[in-house]
Amino acid sequence: MKIIIVGAGKVGYSLCEQLSREDHDIIVIDTDAKLLEEAQQLLDIMVVQGNGASLEVLKSAGVQDTDVLIACTNADEINLLCCISAKKLGCKHTIARVRNPEYNQQIAFLREQLGLSLSINPEQTAAQEIYRLIQFPLFLKRDSFDKGRVELVELKVDEGGKLEGKRIMDVTDILGLHVLVCAVERGDQVFIPNGRFELKANDRITVTAARSDLAKLIKSLDIVRKKIRYVVIVGGSKVAEYLTEELEKSGVEVTLIEKNEEVCNRFSQRFPKQLVIHGDASRKGFLESQGVGRADAVIALTGIDEENLIISMYVGRLGVEKTVSKIDRTEYAKLFSDTDIGSIVCPKDLVANEIVRYIRAKSNSGEGSVRSLHRIVNGKVEALEFLAPDSAPYFNVPLSKLNVRQNVLIACISRNYQIIIPRGDDCIKPHDIIIAVTDAEHPISDLKDIFEKDAVKAE
Amino acid sequence: MNIKITCNYLGKILLLVAALLLPSLGIGLLYAEWLPALGFGVTIAIMAVSGVLLTRIKTEDKAIYAREGFIIVSLSWVVVSLLGALPFVISGEIPSYLDALYETVSGLTTTGASILSDVECLSRSILFWRSFLHWMGGLGILVFIIAIAPLGKGNGMSLHILRAESTGPTVDKITPRIHSSARILYGIYFGLTLTETVLLLFGGMTLFDAFTLSMGTAGTGGFALLNSGIASYSSYCQIVIAVYMMLFGINFNIYYLMILREFRQVRKNGEFKTYLCIVAASTAVIATNIAHLYESFGEALKHSFFQVNAIITTTGYSTANFDAWPELSKFILVALMMLGACAGSTGGGLKVTRAILLLKSLKAELKRMLHPQSVVTVKQDGKPVEQETLNRVTVYFSTLIIISVVSVFIVSFAGYDFTTNVTAVIANINNIGPGLNLVGPTCNYGFFPFYVKIVLIFDMLVGRLEIFPMLLLFSPAVWKRR
Numbered sequence: 001m002k003i004i005i006v007g008a009g010k011v012g013y014s015l016c017e018q019l020s021r022e023d024h025d026i027i028v029i030d031t032d033a034k035l036l037e038e039a040q041q042l043l044d045i046m047v048v049q050g051n052g053a054s055l056e057v058l059k060s061a062g063v064q065d066t067d068v069l070i071a072c073t074n075a076d077e078i079n080l081l082c083c084i085s086a087k088k089l090g091c092k093h094t095i096a097r098v099r100n101p102e103y104n105q106q107i108a109f110l111r112e113q114l115g116l117s118l119s120i121n122p123e124q125t126a127a128q129e130i131y132r133l134i135q136f137p138l139f140l141k142r143d144s145f146d147k148g149r150v151e152l153v154e155l156k157v158d159e160g161g162k163l164e165g166k167r168i169m170d171v172t173d174i175l176g177l178h179v180l181v182c183a184v185e186r187g188d189q190v191f192i193p194n195g196r197f198e199l200k201a202n203d204r205i206t207v208t209a210a211r212s213d214l215a216k217l218i219k220s221l222d223i224v225r226k227k228i229r230y231v232v233i234v235g236g237s238k239v240a241e242y243l244t245e246e247l248e249k250s251g252v253e254v255t256l257i258e259k260n261e262e263v264c265n266r267f268s269q270r271f272p273k274q275l276v277i278h279g280d281a282s283r284k285g286f287l288e289s290q291g292v293g294r295a296d297a298v299i300a301l302t303g304i305d306e307e308n309l310i311i312s313m314y315v316g317r318l319g320v321e322k323t324v325s326k327i328d329r330t331e332y333a334k335l336f337s338d339t340d341i342g343s344i345v346c347p348k349d350l351v352a353n354e355i356v357r358y359i360r361a362k363s364n365s366g367e368g369s370v371r372s373l374h375r376i377v378n379g380k381v382e383a384l385e386f387l388a389p390d391s392a393p394y395f396n397v398p399l400s401k402l403n404v405r406q407n408v409l410i411a412c413i414s415r416n417y418q419i420i421i422p423r424g425d426d427c428i429k430p431h432d433i434i435i436a437v438t439d440a441e442h443p444i445s446d447l448k449d450i451f452e453k454d455a456v457k458a459e
Numbered sequence: 460m461n462i463k464i465t466c467n468y469l470g471k472i473l474l475l476v477a478a479l480l481l482p483s484l485g486i487g488l489l490y491a492e493w494l495p496a497l498g499f500g501v502t503i504a505i506m507a508v509s510g511v512l513l514t515r516i517k518t519e520d521k522a523i524y525a526r527e528g529f530i531i532v533s534l535s536w537v538v539v540s541l542l543g544a545l546p547f548v549i550s551g552e553i554p555s556y557l558d559a560l561y562e563t564v565s566g567l568t569t570t571g572a573s574i575l576s577d578v579e580c581l582s583r584s585i586l587f588w589r590s591f592l593h594w595m596g597g598l599g600i601l602v603f604i605i606a607i608a609p610l611g612k613g614n615g616m617s618l619h620i621l622r623a624e625s626t627g628p629t630v631d632k633i634t635p636r637i638h639s640s641a642r643i644l645y646g647i648y649f650g651l652t653l654t655e656t657v658l659l660l661f662g663g664m665t666l667f668d669a670f671t672l673s674m675g676t677a678g679t680g681g682f683a684l685l686n687s688g689i690a691s692y693s694s695y696c697q698i699v700i701a702v703y704m705m706l707f708g709i710n711f712n713i714y715y716l717m718i719l720r721e722f723r724q725v726r727k728n729g730e731f732k733t734y735l736c737i738v739a740a741s742t743a744v745i746a747t748n749i750a751h752l753y754e755s756f757g758e759a760l761k762h763s764f765f766q767v768n769a770i771i772t773t774t775g776y777s778t779a780n781f782d783a784w785p786e787l788s789k790f791i792l793v794a795l796m797m798l799g800a801c802a803g804s805t806g807g808g809l810k811v812t813r814a815i816l817l818l819k820s821l822k823a824e825l826k827r828m829l830h831p832q833s834v835v836t837v838k839q840d841g842k843p844v845e846q847e848t849l850n851r852v853t854v855y856f857s858t859l860i861i862i863s864v865v866s867v868f869i870v871s872f873a874g875y876d877f878t879t880n881v882t883a884v885i886a887n888i889n890n891i892g893p894g895l896n897l898v899g900p901t902c903n904y905g906f907f908p909f910y911v912k913i914v915l916i917f918d919m920l921v922g923r924l925e926i927f928p929m930l931l932l933f934s935p936a937v938w939k940r941r
Binding site: 002020025026027033040041044045046047049060 | 524619632634842
């Protein structure tokens with residue numbers, strides 16, 4: 001597909017990177033020639049310098065026969081203008097980043113007139129992600145599939161816990177629950193494990209389970225963690241605003257710590273029930289003096305990555321069980337994967353994933369194609385959701401008799417609202433929803449790609 | 460410097476060139492020219508074996524940055540020249556290796572300067588190989604590789620190679636994908652070459668002559684098949700060749716825009732318009748200047764049109780001995796030699812864009828001197844040109860002058876007259892071919908001593924690769940770890 005990306009900032013670049021890897025033709029528009037030159041040297045893309053909202057520039061980028069235009073400059077108004085103009089010029093789908101909370105309702109209201117196919121809001125998406133993480137504080141990361149019926153959750157194997165030293169095939173028996181470990185991250189390495197794989201302490205494992213089983217899963221791991229009722233947010237960014245709104249609705253107490261007095265004032269006006277503290281969280285002793293150690297969760301949302309990471313590490317030391325840090329530059333996140341940093345949320349990646357998902361769904365609408373895609377374990381593993389076609393040679397054959405490709409794992413089958421965590425004697429039937437996990441080295445776009453050429457093993 | 464990946468790419472290039480030698484081998488076998496065929500066979504074997512060995516060098520670190528891009532390009536041009544000279548030597552048609560190397564580099568860099576006094580005694584397969592070198596070198600060997608097999612898929616790495624091998628101060632892709640850009644360029648190139656061949660066939664030329672001369676025109680090379688150059692062909696053929704020379708001197712992006720029917724953008728292109736104006740004006744002036752030498756004005760106009768295009772596109776074919784023309788005409792031709800064709804074409808020389816930018820920055824500089832506080836922007840085709848680009852153009856021009864002066868100095872040791880020395884260097888560094896006086900269109904470069912030939916070989920490579928890749932090859936900093 002031909003895709004125009006307006007704005008070569010953080011989100012724009014990350015999109016270019018992912019989409020050009022997936023064999024789309026990418027044209028990037030930005031006013032900054034230096035940024036463009038840099039992007040062009042690293043990626044196989046075409047660049048056009050200029051204001052993406054101007055007709056002249058859009059035309060010279062060939063917007064007339066473009067499939068998707070993604071506007072992600074830092075100005076909402078430019079993004080919207082861009083999309084309207086592109087739509088008028090004949091671009092098929094347009095996606096705009098709109099992050100001003102004040103516009104949010106308007107967008108839903110005006111979407112058709114604006115010709116938008118999708119509007120994305122990184123801050124809101126990040127807030128939702130954090131909220132989901134807080135719901136089940138044990139999980140470092142959550143991804144949902146099949147309209148939320150199936151979840152992939154990441155958790156850590158605790159030292160001396162129930163799972164340490166156990167083989168994957170025994171996990172179901174130990175927990176008394178149908179779950180499947182579909183990826184293991186150990187240090188820098190990622191494994192798509194088979195049944196004989198042995199878990200070690202400090203492994204981070206990704207587990208597939210039915211959503212309704214999540215509570216049971218926590219219980220069976222014997223870890224008593226109280227529900228989160230008191231949250232401290234550091235940094236009064238837009239994410240914080242969205243998150244506070246969400247938390248307030250579900251009756252969680254929130255304390256916000258922010259060093260800018262003006263922001264503090266705005267917050268206290270908007271959320272009169274919550275506590276707003278004006279002060280610098282990075283100052284020595286400040287967090288203790290505010291009793292942060294008593295919080296059920298601390299969420300670091302300042303504009304500086306390093307500060308967020310340090311705050312998370314520090315309050316972890318103070319005894320806070322759940323920490324979430326917002327990070328903009330994911331390149332360095334893996335340096336911290338060994339330390340006890342808690343959950344990490346990256347708005348730029350969340351948004352890029354959302355758009356990539358949308359574009360994959362648009363570009364293969366054939367039978368058996370990918371319906372949804374999530375990158376898990378620092379983007380090293382892809383979890384894909386497929387809808388099985390009407391007929392295929394691999395139907396009704398027990399999985400143990402199928403030639404599944406190496407490093408691909410069928411993690412879950414959802415049939416008529418029933419979740420099956422597959423074993424060797426289960427089989428795939430027409431119109432099943434299949435969730436498969438694969439290491440990101442082999443991109444897969446169709447259900448039949450998860451099998452070898454002859455899907456059924458010879459007798 | 461990532462030496463492993465450089466070797467790996469070099470291996471791929473050698474394999475490709477080995478494959479590209481096959482047509483010449485085929486022609487050798489077809490015309491039962493056994494010695495040249497042996498030469499091609501041996502060369503193919505050497506290239507294939509070393510290519511396979513080099514591609515076996517594998518590395519995890521596949522990154523190519525600007526530095527690797529430059530070195531891969533310059534190194535592969537040097538190596539292909541060194542090995543491409545073997546058929547000439549093995550066939551015994553150019554016994555001296557240095558002469559054979561000169562002929563090969565002259566072919567690959569699309570110069571078309573020869574050391575042979577008699578080309579008619581060469582076998583057909585060797586003649587074909589000479590012109591095929593032009594065709595390969597015209598748009599670039601590595602661009603060809605990018606077109607057929609994407610290197611380093613999905614990233615911008617190949618852009619460094621495209622930039623190092625293409626002509627002109629700023630090189631940009633015409634489509635989002637680099638290999639589709641390279642394919643379009645080669646598609647246009649191939650199409651133009653074939654149409655020229657067909658038109659020449661209509662003029663009564665044999666298929667061999669038509670195709671070989673078309674390849675020479677396409678690369679703006681200029682190796683002829685007859686000692687008389689193009690003079691013995693019919694006027695129709697001469698005009699066809701002249702027109703096609705002019706076409707190959709135009710930026711290929713213009714053709715792409717025409718295919719896309721973006722005529723407004725074509726009309727806005729300042730370089731294209733300037734180029735056509737220069738061709739028209741020079742043709743008119745020279746035709747009037749030489750009118751008294753020919754029977755009719757039409758005849759003078761034809762020779763003038765042919766020669767202007769042959770020189771400005773740096774092809775170097777000739778229908779007339781322009782060395783015998785009046786001084787004014789000769790001066791215009793030498794000026795056109797240095798000016799060269801458009802950026803993004805197969806032609807050599809300074810390039811019209813660079814000349815335009817130089818004049819514009821001169822104008823800007825004068826304005827800045829009058830008003831030291833003023834902010835002056837240089838614009839081209841309605842878009843502002845970055846100061847960095849302007850600086851690079853200035854540096855390019857001064858480096859070209861410095862290398863030319865040093866080359867003339869060395870060439871002067873051989874003891875020939877000033878015009879010969881200067882035009883020899885100009886004709887080589889700008890990839891034209893014939894110069895004036897002793898190196899005029901009816902003469903050749905065979906009489907120069909060995910050190911002059913080495914200097915001229917270097918000049919040709921410097922001119923074709925636009926200076927910097929060649930200079931970097933000899934710069935110790937590139938080979939250091941940092």
